[in-house]
Amino acid sequence: MSTMLTYDDVVKNLDDLPSLPAVVMELLNSIDQEDVDISVLAKKVSHDQALTAKTLRLANSSLYGLQVKVTTIQQAITYLGFQATRNLITAAALTGCFAERSCAGFDHKAFWRHSIASAACAKVLARQMRFNQDYAFTAGLLHDIGRLVLVACFPKEYEQALAYRNEHDCLPLQAERAVLGIDHVDAGMALAEHWNFSDTMRLAIAHHHNPEAPGAGFLAAIIHVADAIAHALDLAHTPDGLVPPVSTVAWTALGLDETTYLQLFRETELQYEEIAMVLLS
Amino acid sequence: MTASYQHLPLGQVQAGMILSDELLDAQGHVLLPQGTVLTDATLALMPRHGIAMLPIALPEQPSEAEQAASQEQRIARIEHLFRKNEPDSDSDWATALLRRFVTDYRLGQAPAEE
Numbered sequence: 112m113s114t115m116l117t118y119d120d121v122v123k124n125l126d127d128l129p130s131l132p133a134v135v136m137e138l139l140n141s142i143d144q145e146d147v148d149i150s151v152l153a154k155k156v157s158h159d160q161a162l163t164a165k166t167l168r169l170a171n172s173s174l175y176g177l178q179v180k181v182t183t184i185q186q187a188i189t190y191l192g193f194q195a196t197r198n199l200i201t202a203a204a205l206t207g208c209f210a211e212r213s214c215a216g217f218d219h220k221a222f223w224r225h226s227i228a229s230a231a232c233a234k235v236l237a238r239q240m241r242f243n244q245d246y247a248f249t250a251g252l253l254h255d256i257g258r259l260v261l262v263a264c265f266p267k268e269y270e271q272a273l274a275y276r277n278e279h280d281c282l283p284l285q286a287e288r289a290v291l292g293i294d295h296v297d298a299g300m301a302l303a304e305h306w307n308f309s310d311t312m313r314l315a316i317a318h319h320h321n322p323e324a325p326g327a328g329f330l331a332a333i334i335h336v337a338d339a340i341a342h343a344l345d346l347a348h349t350p351d352g353l354v355p356p357v358s359t360v361a362w363t364a365l366g367l368d369e370t371t372y373l374q375l376f377r378e379t380e381l382q383y384e385e386i387a388m389v390l391l392s
Numbered sequence: 393m394t395a396s397y398q399h400l401p402l403g404q405v406q407a408g409m410i411l412s413d414e415l416l417d418a419q420g421h422v423l424l425p426q427g428t429v430l431t432d433a434t435l436a437l438m439p440r441h442g443i444a445m446l447p448i449a450l451p452e453q454p455s456e457a458e459q460a461a462s463q464e465q466r467i468a469r470i471e472h473l474f475r476k477n478e479p480d481s482d483s484d485w486a487t488a489l490l491r492r493f494v495t496d497y498r499l500g501q502a503p504a505e506e
Contacts, residue, residue, distance in 0.1 A: 340494075342473065354490070356477070356487050357484075357486035357490050358486065359485060362490075372490075377497075
């Protein structure tokens with residue numbers, strides 16, 4: 112039996128992780144700030160051509176229904192606003208930053224399909240709840256990022272966790288705890304610390320599996336339900352897909368009726384297709 | 393001739409559509425055989441031959457049996473995804489509700505009256 116990992120083991124390995132482009136770190140860290148110098152940021156992003164191209168493709172997708180075609184980051188900010196553009200840049204950067212480590216049984220593409228589906232659903236839910244859609248989108252995209260951390264830092268151990276999951280047909284979270292001693296929430300928290308995420312993001316990552324915890328915050332409830340819906344709509348197309356139990360507290364907090372959910376499902380599927388086409392191509 | 397077709401005015405015909413019948417010109421010459429996949433280039437030539445309507449094959453309508461089978465597949469998939477949910481459990485009712493909504497959504501049903 113392998114020895115159990117601890118939170119400190121994760122922290123020690125974080126330096127080996129790929130680093131995000133400096134400008135993306137800056138964007139992530141400033142998500143709560145409104146007074147960032149936009150023109151400087153736009154210029155910095157423009158130096159990264161691949162990042163710029165992906166961001167602009169997202170901005171021009173029907174996700175935003177722009178009447179004009181934006182061709183520069185500065186234009187995207189003008190038409191979409193700073194928050195939304197920052198979101199797109201972050202999404203474009205994150206999906207390209209983790210190299211595909213060899214870890215038998217871990218499907219990187221499926222991981223991102225689920226993350227993008229959760230992000231799309233969280234954004235749609237947030238609009239319905241009149242919550243900040245950009246926080247919701249980014250948190251949805253990042254909620255399971257700890258899994259990538261575990262795969263990147265402990266690929267062999269994670270293979271065992273995946274084998275355990277297949278054998279016991281349980282949630283990844285349970286398999287990780289049983290085999291590794293830590294789970295993707297712990298690893299996500301370690302990364303959030305390392306990358307200096309805002310408190311809002313940290314809370315959402317920390318509590319997406321237990322949004323009923325005191326102080327978890329409303330965003331955790333949104334991400335929790337979005338995660339479950341993304342699994343239920345089967346957008347990641349994994350044969351062993353499993354819908355995690357939905358917290359009655361989070362479900363009640365959203366308080367939406369069936370008609371609303373049916374519309375949300377449709378919108379989520381449409382937005383998912385758009386975003387996945389750009390980010391996973 | 394294929395099982396189902398409709399005559400469409402040229403303006404509504406798009407590249408990729410399939411001729412359900414052979415296409416003759418005014419003299420009775422065969423312009424295109426049955427089953428031709430139309431392209432923008434061939435469509436552009438139609439007015440020159442005085443053709444304003446085309447017989448277009450309709451996509452095969454799934455039979456009732458096929459529709460039922462695909463519905464069953466969808467329900468089976470939802471059951472698989474929700475395999476850990478106990479619909480009658482008192483503590484897991486939110487998951488059960490999500491399951492019901494997704495089932496209604498997949499089967500294209502209007503929401504049930506609460």
